[in-house]
Amino acid sequence: MSTTHQDPDAQLARWQRFRNSRNTALASEHGWLTLTSFQWLEREPSAVDLAPGLWSTDGTTAFLTADAAAGLALVAGGEAVDGTITARLSDEESLMWVQYGGEDGRQVVVELAMRAGKYALRTRDSRSPVFTEFDGVPTFDYRPDLVVEATFLPYPEPVDVPIGTVNPLVDGVHRSVGELVFRLPGKDHECHLQAEEEKLGALTVTFHDETNGESTDEWRKVSTTRPRPDGTVILDFNRAINYPSAFTPYGTCPMPVKNNSLDYRIEAGEKEPGLF
Numbered sequence: 001m002s003t004t005h006q007d008p009d010a011q012l013a014r015w016q017r018f019r020n021s022r023n024t025a026l027a028s029e030h031g032w033l034t035l036t037s038f039q040w041l042e043r044e045p046s047a048v049d050l051a052p053g054l055w056s057t058d059g060t061t062a063f064l065t066a067d068a069a070a071g072l073a074l075v076a077g078g079e080a081v082d083g084t085i086t087a088r089l090s091d092e093e094s095l096m097w098v099q100y101g102g103e104d105g106r107q108v109v110v111e112l113a114m115r116a117g118k119y120a121l122r123t124r125d126s127r128s129p130v131f132t133e134f135d136g137v138p139t140f141d142y143r144p145d146l147v148v149e150a151t152f153l154p155y156p157e158p159v160d161v162p163i164g165t166v167n168p169l170v171d172g173v174h175r176s177v178g179e180l181v182f183r184l185p186g187k188d189h190e191c192h193l194q195a196e197e198e199k200l201g202a203l204t205v206t207f208h209d210e211t212n213g214e215s216t217d218e219w220r221k222v223s224t225t226r227p228r229p230d231g232t233v234i235l236d237f238n239r240a241i242n243y244p245s246a247f248t249p250y251g252t253c254p255m256p257v258k259n260n261s262l263d264y265r266i267e268a269g270e271k272e273p274g275l276f
Contacts, residue, residue, distance in 0.1 A: 008144055011142075011144060011147065012142050015142050015236075015238050015239070018239055019136075019139065022137070022241065023136045023137060026134065026137065026247075027131070027134055029126060030096070030109045030124040030126060031124075031131075032244040032247055032248060032251070033128065033130045033131040033134050033247055033248070034109075034124040034125050034126055034128045034130070034131045035122055035123070035124055035128070035130075035244075035248040035250040035251070036050055036108075036123045036124070036125045036128050036250070037049050037050050037121070037122060037123045037250060038120060038121070038122050038167070038249075038250035038251075038252075039120060039121050040118055040119070040120050041055055041056055041057040041062060041118075041119040041120065041121065042055075042056060042057070043056060043057065043058065043059075044056060045063065045065060048121055049123075050108070050123045050125070051072075051098075051100070051108065051110050051121065051123055052066055052070040052071065052072060052100065053065060053066035053070055053072055053081070054066070055121065057118075057119040060088060061086050061087070061088050062086065062087050062088070062089075062112055062119045063084055063085075063086055064081065064084065064085050064086075064097070064098065065083065065084045066081045066082070066083075067082055067083075068080050068081070068082040070100070071100045071101070071105065072098045072099070072100045073098060073099055073100065073105055074097070074098055074099075075096045075097060075098060075099050075109060076096075078105075081098060085098075087112055089112065089113070089114040089119070090114060091114050091115070091116070091117055092114065092115070093113070093114050094111055094112065094113040094114075095111065095112045095113075096109050096110075096111050096124075097109075097110055097111065097112040098110050101125075102126070102127075106126075107125060107126050107127060108123055108124065108125045108126070109123075109124045110122075110123055110124075111123075111124060113252075115167075115170045115252050116169065116170045116171055122250055130247060130248065137241075137242065137270045137271070137273055138270070138271040138272075138273065139269060139270050139271060140215075140238075140267045140268050140269060140271060142238055142268075143237070143238060143267065143268040145185045146184075146185070146236070146237040146238060146266065146267075146268040147234060147235075147236045147237070147238065148182050148183070148184065148234075148235050148236075148237075149182065149232055149233070149234060149235070150180040150181060150182035150224070150232065150233050150234075150235040151180070151181045151182070151231050151232055151233075152178055152179070152180055152181075152195070152203065152227040152231045152232070152233055153178050153179045153180075153181055153231070154177060154178035154231075155176065155177060155178045155179075158175050158176065158177045158197075159175070159176045160173050160174070160175055160176075161173065161174040161175075161176055161194070161257050161258075162174075163254055163255050163256070163257055164254075164255045165252050165253060165254050165255060166218075166243070166245040166251055166252065166253045166255070167251070167252045170252045172252075172254040172255070174194065174196060174206075174254060174256075174257045175196055175197070176194040176195065176196065176257065177195060177196060177197045177203075178194075178195055179192045179193060179194055179195065180192070180193045180195050180203065180205060180224070180233065180235060182235055184262070184264050187263075187264065191262055191264075192259070193205040193207055193260050193262075194257050194259065194260055198223065200226060201226035201227070202223055202224060202225055202226055203223065203224045203226075203227070203233065204221055204222070204223045204224075205221065205222055205223075205235075205260065206219060206220070206221040206243075206254060206255070206256040206257075206260060207219060207220065207221070207222070207256050207260045207261065207262055207266075208256055208260065208261040208262065209261070209262040209264055209265060209266040210262070210263065210264060210265045210266075211265050211266060211267060215267070215271050215272060216242075216266075216269075216270070216271055216272050217242050217243070217245075217246040217270075217272050217273075219243070219255060219256050220240045220241060220242055220243070220266075220269060220270065221240065221241060221243065222235065222236070222237055222239055222240040222241070222269065223239070224236075237266050237268040237269055238268045238269055239269060240266065240268060240269025240270060241269060241270050242270045242272075242273065246270075246272065246273055247273055
């Protein structure tokens, strides 16, 4: 499993396009950079931070009560909230539920989320300084030697591995479908990272490395395309990216599984943004 050999200029150009797309996606309206709060819903109707109305849950359904003067409207369709509305989600689902504020009534979107079997709210404010002052994620220089070929060894069946998340009150599950096996430059031993399967058979690995807490966030992730028929994939650590929790304290991002730690300084991909 050697380092791949491709035209360096073409590799660099593809990476630069990837970086442009990544920064554009992060800067999307009401994206991760606009998060301004995370709070659990209570059983008794009560006020919450940064959003009008009274909010509650009976454990299976979320309730919002407000009159038209509060200025709340449904994200889907724009209908004003005047009375009580409800929504139901399954675990790990989210709903951009209502919006308010600003000249167009869309400055803040309130996201309803179900995490660890409980309802929570997140406010997404398009005037958040983290969003308005964003000018791209800092990265390491491109490293051709950290584009490596890996072999995917699938498990007979996916294995659900309990994991923590950045929020200590929220537990997570990593559905491991197999391992990516590869060698890093200067290392004789093989590395093994458990992978999750994404759309169209793509793979994602969430990992620790020895730059964490210094030049990078506490962990990052990197994705590959679907494995080739022989099981090989290109693992390009220049495309390692931060989870949303690197940009906001209001995420519930999954930690790596226990053994997804590399004894290596992966000085490629995104650095710690240092935004909060």
